[in-house]
Amino acid sequence: MxxxxxxxxxxxxxxxxxxxxxxxxxxxxxxxxxxxxxxxxxxxxxxxxxxxxxxxxxxxxxxxxxGGKPENSMLNLAEIQANLEFIGLLRGPEPPDLPTEIEALCERRRLIYDARDVFGDLFDRVREVLEIPEVSVTVVGTVVHDDEVDDETDEEL
Known part of the structure; x- marks a missing residue:
């Protein structure tokens, strides 16, 4: 109980x-x-x-x-444009003022390299955002291929 x-x-x-x-x-x-x-x-x-x-x-x-491959495209287009302008000057009625043309081409080259640096900065920002580590070629032990050789191989196929 x-x-x-x-x-x-x-x-x-x-x-x-x-x-x-x-x-x-x-x-x-x-x-x-x-x-x-x-x-x-x-x-x-x-x-x-x-x-x-x-x-x-x-x-x-x-x-x-x-964009796609703008760095190479930028450099190629700038080179083509400079060559065409220079050829146009050589064909003209008066011979070109070479020191002035050299100065203009050097300025254009500076602008192209500035654009390349901007591209590099943008690409680095993409790496940062995606948290992709930079790996040096010596660490990986890979062989650097010549782009021109690769392009020729692609054209043959």
Missing amino acids: IPSWQRSSQGVPRAEDEIASLKTQLSSISDLQSTRIGEAVAAARDEMAHGLAGRVSMVAELLTEI
């Missing part, structure tokens, strides 16, 4: 009431904890998705700004 001091006012043992109450509280706390964990995981996923979307958007903008 249960002593009277352990009984509730309705005759039910107090320990059992307390155990049931504690079980209910524990269940509620566990549910609350699971809910909070789920919310934290969802928030972290959203934050990661937004961060990745921002990085991808920035890279897309940079790649659009950079």
